[in-house]
Amino acid sequence: MRVVRTISNPTPKSPERAGSGLQSGGFAPKGTFIADWTGAVHEPDFIRLEGEFVDLLPLVPDHADVTLGWRGGARARLLNRGATSAEQQRNWIATRPTSERNYLIVLKDQTPVGMVSLVDIDMVARKAEPARFLIGDQDAVRGVPVAAEALFLLYRHAFDVLGLHRLYGTIAAPNQPMMKFHEYSGMRREGVLRDHLFLDGEFHDGIVYGLLESEYRSVTTRRLQGLVAMGRRTSQP
């Protein structure tokens, strides 16, 4: 169970963040930090991000079992090797640095369906890497714009709340669907890191992608919100 407690009076990290206004899921009022059930204290902007079809919940050790199950599935073979036991996964979650935001993706009925992170958050260069994106429950997300909305919520948090300028990441070359999705959503292919990844017993090229704030505003928002709108339309009787 999560509790909110007052610890100090944080200073917003950027003017954009101070002035941003998420319709929901914005940062907590000044003076409030958020503690999860372990007592770990999170920064005030690390709270639930709410969407129309999915919410992103800050990942806590209580999510170890469900996320470990996903990481062991075939879908995760193109991610870096993770924990191999629930205890390792619990410890891994509990020791995430403050430069990361790790989220559990849940449907509106709170069914957990995946995970996604923002890592290596650099508030000086105003950049970060979306990472560990994994849809774990394929059956629950069919016909629902889960991937589109989850990434949109993450990007919106990165650009509108944290005030970042750039997002970047590396995708394993065999992961064609993910590359198509990121290119569709506005990311630009910036280069190839040869044999950069060792996954599932093989070396793979890493394809580098980047997204600037201007591209997020001109392309990403329109396309990902478009998919959410289409999901809304097709979900109506």
Next chain:
Amino acid sequence: MSITKDRALELVLAALASANEELDASEQVTVAPDTQLFGADAQINSLTLVSLIVDVEQAVDDETGQSISLTDEATMNRDPSPFRNADTLSDYMVELSNAGD
């Protein structure tokens, strides 16, 4: 040159077959005109849907030289959605192709 209905449907079904190559055995999609693409009874998720959209747009461009957009604002707001199933999507491709001639 615009695209015919039969050819548009072939391209959508080919994109579904291609998507199956990336999906696990338990996630295989039926390759048929009535395969639902989005909504309550859909067989695919939004990641696969985007992959299908990208493949189909590229295939139309390769075959006809036409650049069609299956996800512009008008498409997203269209009711009923062209993405109900493979057949309705191919109808919409023909409509866009004819409009672009």
